[in-house]
Amino acid sequence: MLLKNFFIGLSENQTLNTLAQKYGYKLGAQTVVAGENIDEVVESIRVLNSQGISATVDNLGEFVFEKSEALAAKDEILNVIEAIHEHELDAHISLKPTQLGLDIDYDFCHENLREIVERAAKYDIFVNFDMEDYGHLQPSFDLMDELSADFDNIGTVIQSYFFRAKEDIEKYKDYRLRIVKGAYKEPEDVAYQSKEDIDRNFIELIEYHLLHGKFTSIATHDHHVINHVKRFAKENNIPRDKYEFQMLYGFRNELQLELANEGYNFCTYVPFGEDWYGYFMRRLAERPQNINLVTKQVFNKRTNTALAIGAGAFLLGRLSKRKK
């Protein structure tokens, strides 16, 4: 828990974010980020598609407070949509409402999202509204509700750590939903804190949506959950075109391929761009061993894992001292 809080704290540090953008990519972020620009991400998706894996593309960025930044993010997402169409990729969009201006002005964000969803609808491309922290949960649902009046290519995420998740999943059962455990640090009055409670609710939500929902994306690296879902789907005759597994780019690559080769629909979450820092710190908060993914790029193969983890933690510790 201490480490989780430590990394979540780092994920919110602006100075470190700027430093990371400057140096981090070359230091190894490319293991979990699929490219710095659209050409590179198109290439990464092509590779996944050739392995029978589809992609959900995330132009990295969040918690934007300047209109110019939000507009630039919108333009880049529109470019991704055009690229998916032009290159006939098996891919759709994941976006974060705060990147499109939710913290600046609700209506401004609405207009940006509308333009994206409309362009995606033109090419029959699905758009997932990623869910962020609790403060942005209800406004994100509101945005989706409003846009759903005109478009049906939208879905969102249900986070199993929230007490309200069961209510939300019942309300949104006719949507394509991604179900996750939840990646942010949330207070005790709104969210389960223990792994047992979060995991139990995760399974209940997945089972509910598999039985009653439109389409379920089970987004987890947890093989216990994946094995449970495989059994549950078989016992309840849930057709394979009603669900898919999702994992993050660069994580458990062998398991990703294995599931695709077993004939399950598999979709990899493909982040790209320079703003990778908050994203990667949340991955460390979930699982500090993920530091391996970066340190393996920096140290030669003979360096043992313990040394790599130690050096990574040391580096992060030094950087955190500069936090204001």
Ligand SMILES: Cc1cc2nc3c(=O)[nH]c(=O)nc-3n(C[C@H](O)[C@H](O)[C@H](O)COP(=O)(O)OP(=O)(O)OC[C@H]3O[C@@H](n4cnc5c(N)ncnc54)[C@H](O)[C@@H]3O)c2cc1C
């Ligand atoms: C595709 C995708 C989209 C997501 N979108 C969102 C979102 O919109 N909003 C949000 O809040 N969160 C999102 N998340 C993050 C999510 O909420 C979790 O924080 C994150 O997935 C970690 O939980 P987990 O279920 O993967 O497994 P964990 O609870 O981290 O791990 C459970 C167990 O799985 C095994 N395991 C996990 N990772 C590995 C590994 N790398 N190698 C070997 N074994 C491993 C270990 O045995 C571990 O004990 C997303 C996650 C994915 C995969």
